[in-house]
Amino acid sequence: MVSALPLYKRVYHRSATTAISAELQQHLRRQSCLLQRLHAHPGQITLTARGYKVRGRHTMDLFSTEATSSNVDIYRHSVLLVTTLNDRFYTDSPGSRGPGTYTYRVCNAGSQARSNQATVKFRRVTWR
Numbered sequence: 001m002v003s004a005l006p007l008y009k010r011v012y013h014r015s016a017t018t019a020i021s022a023e024l025q026q027h028l029r030r031q032s033c034l035l036q037r038l039h040a041h042p043g044q045i046t047l048t049a050r051g052y053k054v055r056g057r058h059t060m061d062l063f064s065t066e067a068t069s070s071n072v073d074i075y076r077h078s079v080l081l082v083t084t085l086n087d088r089f090y091t092d093s094p095g096s097r098g099p100g101t102y103t104y105r106v107c108n109a110g111s112q113a114r115s116n117q118a119t120v121k122f123r124r125v126t127w128r
Helices: 022-032
Strands: 046-054 057-065 071-076 079-085 089-092 100-108 118-122
Touching (some): 046 100, 057 100
Antiparallel strands (some): 046 057, 057 089
């Protein structure tokens, strides 16, 4: 029988060392990360960012399309993070925990052609 209470109001009577149910883990993943995609104009670089946690630490996957150079510059909070091969995918792991917000942009290396801004937000998870 499934409880009618929201997941965060359910009471689990298990020891602290027992794994949390897969259903609750899935719910927390959905609540703790935000996938945001902003639509760009045709021909402009489009950036999509997806945030998740690995062992409690923030990790973001960045997906870009329409970049035309062989290398791209990736910016976090308007500061150059890395220049990398344009394979349309990059994973950033700043190592932070807890709530946080990260903003990203991608540019063709050495040019002004840039993507939309993508934001990933991690919220505080409250256990009751």
